[in-house]
Amino acid sequence: MYSSELIKGTLKTILLKLLNEGNRMYGYEITQKVKELTNDKIQITEGALYPTLHALEADGLLETETEYIGKRVRKYYKLSTKGKVHSKEKVNEFADYMNTMKFLLGIETGTA
Amino acid sequence: MYSSELIKGTLKTILLKLLNEGNRMYGYEITQKVKELTNDKIQITEGALYPTLHALEADGLLETETEYIGKRVRKYYKLSTKGKVHSKEKVNEFADYMNTMKFLLGIETGTA
DNA sequence: TCTGAATGCATAAGTATACGATGTATTAGT
């Protein structure tokens, strides 16, 4: 687990990226996927996740589809057209930022 | 310039790293150095810098030396022994975090 | 059968961190 400040500001980027490749996903699924992909190093809490998803939806970047699995609600999120564009921009910005920080901190990143 | 959320959480790491290699530095010098090293992409505002420097000092990670250039005050900051250890930890954590994010976002970083 | 864990949504209060504005003062350039 990373110190919590580090993750700040990257949540939106992570969400937009996941939805960009994996098509539609629901909230709980996202938390599990990130946990799995990062070997528990990044754990998205629900208190951070849902408000952020709602904000992205309010910005017109995400669209939702609600389904019922038995009696349990499941709310799928997927990127809107606008969201797809924004997703790429965010990921590119982060890539740029990483290169800047790498230089600034004199870090050699793994080639993998 | 990056969207402001991105920088959040990295300021302490940047400060600790700069002081670790460049020995003692004063506040204004730090802002200029970061601006220069990042081609204006990261600009540390004074409203963020000084409270953070004070916080690091209060945590015993930094030590200060005040000097006068003419009548103008200049307050130098340098790492304490504790700060040197912490600096390495922070930079290593960030390097780890970058590799995680690189994988998560499917980013290829520049080799430079 | 019942209890706890996992699934699945959501909000609210509290905290941390940075931004923007503002303030004071000295020095260098025009």
Next chain:
DNA sequence: ACTAATACATCGTATACTTATGCATTCAGA
């Protein structure tokens, strides 16, 4: 004489995340 740069600092605001809490369903184990 005025403006920009140097150099410190604080305060109010916004943002974003954490922790805590709440509700409801489903599943596995004792």
